[in-house]
Amino acid sequence: MILELPRRTEHFGAVRLHDVQRVYELDSGTRKFPTKAKEAVATISSDEIERINQKMVIVVPVKNERLKLLEGVLSGIPHDCHTIVVSNSSRSPVDRFMMEKQMIKEFNHFVEDKITLVHQQDPGIAEAFASIGYNSILQSGLVRDGKAEGMIIAMLLGKMLKKEYVGFIDADNYVPGAVHEYVEIYAAGFILSDSPYSMVRVSWVYKPKIAEDKLFFPKWGRVSDVSNRYMNHLIESYTGFGSEIIKTGNAGEHAISMRLADLLFYASGFAVETYELVNILEQFGGVIPPANPAVMLSGVDIFQIETRNPHLHEDKGDGHIQEMLSSSLGAIYHSPICPPKVKKSIMDTLDNKTPVRKGRKPNLPTILEPPLKVDITRFVATLRKKAQTLTEFG
Numbered sequence: 001m002i003l004e005l006p007r008r009t010e011h012f013g014a015v016r017l018h019d020v021q022r023v024y025e026l027d028s029g030t031r032k033f034p035t036k037a038k039e040a041v042a043t044i045s046s047d048e049i050e051r052i053n054q055k056m057v058i059v060v061p062v063k064n065e066r067l068k069l070l071e072g073v074l075s076g077i078p079h080d081c082h083t084i085v086v087s088n089s090s091r092s093p094v095d096r097f098m099m100e101k102q103m104i105k106e107f108n109h110f111v112e113d114k115i116t117l118v119h120q121q122d123p124g125i126a127e128a129f130a131s132i133g134y135n136s137i138l139q140s141g142l143v144r145d146g147k148a149e150g151m152i153i154a155m156l157l158g159k160m161l162k163k164e165y166v167g168f169i170d171a172d173n174y175v176p177g178a179v180h181e182y183v184e185i186y187a188a189g190f191i192l193s194d195s196p197y198s199m200v201r202v203s204w205v206y207k208p209k210i211a212e213d214k215l216f217f218p219k220w221g222r223v224s225d226v227s228n229r230y231m232n233h234l235i236e237s238y239t240g241f242g243s244e245i246i247k248t249g250n251a252g253e254h255a256i257s258m259r260l261a262d263l264l265f266y267a268s269g270f271a272v273e274t275y276e277l278v279n280i281l282e283q284f285g286g287v288i289p290p291a292n293p294a295v296m297l298s299g300v301d302i303f304q305i306e307t308r309n310p311h312l313h314e315d316k317g318d319g320h321i322q323e324m325l326s327s328s329l330g331a332i333y334h335s336p337i338c339p340p341k342v343k344k345s346i347m348d349t350l351d352n353k354t355p356v357r358k359g360r361k362p363n364l365p366t367i368l369e370p371p372l373k374v375d376i377t378r379f380v381a382t383l384r385k386k387a388q389t390l391t392e393f394g
């Protein structure tokens with residue numbers, strides 16, 4: 001892959017926020033070579049990418065998506081990555097989880113990938129969490145609904161596999177080629193990072209929509225527009241300089257080095273992607289005294305890399321958009337580093353965009369604790385014994 005080096009980097013305490021980078025060529029061959037423009041671009045060889053892939057788990061959270069889409073996503077993930085599918089699909093009246101399991105089994109008969117599958121509502125998983133005292137993920141004796149909860153399960157499985165990187169890809173992607181590109185982008189970001197604490201967020205060049213029977217390619221999603229703006233307001237209010245650095249406030253497709261993933265708190269529901277950034281600024285931004293001084297020395301790299309492929313996924317309607325909007329803004333609003341001026345402005349926007357809840361503060365997100373605190377040996381022992389849906393293919 002040949003991609004642009006970050007043209008600009010903004011510093012927020014120990015956090016390096018890199019501006020969006022373009023991909024120039026998807027595949028630049030097996031050999032690393034210096035182009036004439038080596039001050040502007042990085043050449044990442046396919047050998048280097050493969051070496052990262054072998055150390056990376058790709059997590060696919062899925063809830064009642066069409067099987068064809070899930071299968072397409074699996075087909076786009078490079079063979080060297082270990083795939084973890086965490087399903088929260090319904091088990092009755094139709095057992096969609098069983099359908100997913102059957103599909104993966106058939107798929108894997110041909111490809112022999114390493115795939116781990118588990119159901120989020122498996123009582124055995126809840127028991128494994130209870131056994132280590134990780135109660136923030138539980139509700140009425142089971143793991144709560146939500147993508148973030150699925151992500152936590154997957155990160156712990158990734159730790160069990162001793163992987164160094166974890167990447168996330170939604171199951172509702174229509175384009176397997178885009179999935180493949182996301183994974184290469186994750187690997188490229190980790191190769192560029194100067195720190196073991198790094199995050200790579202995908203920025204979509206376009207999210208195509210059908211408008212008046214024509215395909216239209218808008219640049220920004222409806223929610224990301226707003227959450228990026230407030231992330232940038234938050235940053236500006238400390239640096240004193242206007243900022244447009246954040247362009248991936250809601251990137252569902254992103255990857256984290258396990259060393260960083262281990263330290264973060266996660267927000268339940270649709271706030272998860274925005275809150276990751278907020279929490280990174282809280283923990284390593286220097287506004288609040290840092291709990292992990294070692295990280296402050298290495299710094300944290302946040303890359304935002306723009307895809308060549310368009311992002312085509314299921315349109316889940318306006319209700320979903322409103323929910324995403326208030327959760328993401330809630331993640332910013334309730335942060336201890338969010339200044340009163342930004343809070344006020346968030347309230348104005350929410351009143352405007354979701355008039356039904358006028359005057360009400362966004363909900364306080366439920367927060368899940370960092371994976372680092374988990375006794376992984378114990379968790380896995382209970383999981384292997386009790387979780388009946390846990391299936392390890394390949």
Ligand code: GDP
Nearest residue numbers: 061062063086087088145146147150170171172
């Ligand atoms: P959007 O793309 O941000 O609009 O959100 P989606 O509704 O498409 O959700 C993102 C991904 O998470 C999709 O692959 C969903 O199937 C999946 N997902 C949604 N809710 C849950 C959940 O409760 N648990 C799990 N494991 N996955 C979920």
Ligand code: CO
Nearest residue numbers: 170172313314
């Ligand atoms: Co989606």
